[in-house]
Amino acid sequence: MTRYLIACDFDGTITRRDTLHLVVDHYGDPAMWDRLDGPLKRGELTIEQAMQREFATVRATPAQVLDLVREEAGVRDGFVEFAGWAEREGHRLVVMSNGFRTVIDDVLGRLGLGGLPVVSHDAEFGPEGTRLLWTDRGERCVLCGRRCKRAELAAVREGDPVVYLGDGISDRCVSGAADIVFARAGLAEWMRETGREFEPFEDFHTVRRYLEHLEEVAA
Ligand SMILES: [Mg+2]
Ligand SMILES: [Zn+2]
DSSP, X not given: OOOOEEEEOOTTTTBSSOHHHHHXXXXXXXXXXXXXXXXXXXXXXXXXXXXXXXXXXXXXXHHHHHHHHHHHXXXXXXXXXXXXXXXXXXXXXXXXXXXXXXXXXXXXXXXXXXXXXXXXXXXXXXXXXXXXXXXXXXXXXXXTSSOOTHHHHHHHHXXXXXXXXXXXXXXXXXXXXXXXXXXXXXXXXXXXXXXXXXXXXXXXXXXXXXXXXXXXHHO
């Protein structure tokens, strides 16, 4: 049977709401995105610089951030069962996020999934503002020009077929390296508009059923 590397985005994919947006809306200055939009589009700022400026306005302790996420972010249906199924079937499930380890570890730990491998950045939250800690993703990606998730996927792939799940802009480039893509929200729209193949999903039961069906067809 096929053993997949299942690479899964975190914000808006495992969680129902994007925790970065949630935190900025609550503890930062959401209007900052509008002010940064022009400089970003003109290439005067990188996405990382824009995120750093946005999160500099976020004034909250780590406990406040984690409480907010616990109360408001939600977890997509079937995720815990899906993780258990993947482990039993011998698939490797890896969380691949452009967000923050502090938040991700807390959410996964509460779900009893603290052992899942996570690739992400991190943030030091504080009442005076937040500092972002970027994980080194090596050279800029030759395809998208950003330090994107492709390098991390290549590093953990070990030749396995890849299933990728995501919802946002940071999932676009890396999804091109996957054998099967499950997409929702903005990622699904983009893939539809650009004529790429994907499977829509809104919960993890759908994903599991699809992969189980593939096995049945192959058997
Ligand atoms: Mg996302
Ligand atoms: Zn890329």
